Amino acid sequence: MQVFYDYNSFSNYINTQKKQGKSIGFAPTMGALHEGHISLYQEARKENDIVVSSIFVNPTQFNNPEDLEKYPRTIEDDIKKLENSNLVDAVYIPRVEDIYPNGMERKSYNFGGIENEMEGAARPGHFDGVGTVVEELFRQVQPDNAYFGEKDFQQLKIIEKLVEVLDLKIKIHGVKIHREHNGLAMSSRNMRLSETEKETSSIIYKTLKQVNDWTKTLSISDIKEKVENIFCQGEMALEYFMIADEETLKEVDSLSENKNYRAFIVVNVGSVRLIDNLHLD
Structure with a gap:
């Protein structure tokens, strides 16, 4: 696996691969890698000649300077994880x-x-920051295929729209959420949780699964009340919960058989903000 720390050397590498007609699969990251990231490269490895990773903590997508400062940076460990995966050709x-x-x-x-x-309502300008860095990385990496996890489902839809708006010839692939043994969605932010907090946070996924069952018999307003009651006590604070149309991402107050819906939740555990979602049957 080759490691590039500047654009010029990386650009020479990419241009060489392109001249040889090789297809490129790409998954950008902000580092603090975990098995969820590795699952992106597992998918990329299946259908590309070259698999590329990037690690860049993007300042323009953080609304809170403190959040940017606290974001875990583990470059040496990240490189080792990518090397040990035997999935990535270049980072x-x-x-x-x-x-x-x-x-x-x-x-x-x-x-x-x-x-x-x-997330756009909760973090104004966030997706402009995401779009800015992803557009530039797409320009530099020149991928044929790009892979994004469904944990950040709204971000996945934003990237799909970015490719459409810019008319880029890149196929975007969504990859299923990778979870801890207790169901907690894998996230770089989980590094900031204590072991006790990790176990306590398993209630997030359990709640989403209950929501999926409740949609068979309860109204959405009743479901929201139940979810709010689950998080109204204890150390976890519910920031928002909603059921939304998967295409428009607009919150709905009732379900139709001919549309796809997803439950979205954001919970703050101490100073750590956790997001998760689940496609509803």
């Missing part, structure tokens, strides 16, 4: 000036309104 670890050569500004996008729902 790109760009400098800030490689991604933002003209200064650290985020572009403004129109994603058809989905950028204003859920």
Whole structure:
């Protein structure tokens, strides 16, 4: 596995692969890698000649400077995990000036309104930051296929829209959520949880599975009340819960048989913000 720390050397590598007609699979990350990230490269390995990873903690998608400061940075361990996986051919670890050569500004996008729902409402400008860094990484990596986890389902839909808006010839693949043994969705932020908090947080996924069952017999308003009651006591604070249309990401108050829906939840455990979701049967 080759490791590149600047754009020029990485660009030479990519151009060589392209000249040889090799297909490129790509999954960008912000580091602090876990098995959920590795599952992206497992999928990429199945259908590409070259698999590329990137590690870059993107400043423009953080609304809270403290959150950016606390984001775990584990470059050496990340490189070892990628090497040990035997799935990745190259990892790109760009400098800030490689991604933002003209200064650290985020572009403004129109994603058809989905950028204003859920996380967009909670974190204004977040998806403009995501779009800015992903557009630049797509330009530099030139992938044929790109892989994103469904844990960040709204981000996945944003990337699909980005490719459509920019008319990029890149196929976007969503990869199922990878979970801890207790059901907690794997996330880099889990590193900041104590073992007790990790176990306690298993209630998030258990609640989502209950929601899936409750949709068979209860109204959405009754389901929301039940979810709120689950998190109204203890150390976990429910930030929001909703059931939304998977295409528009708009919250719904009733379900139709001919549409796909997903339950979304955000819970704060101490200072750690955990997100999860589940497709509803």
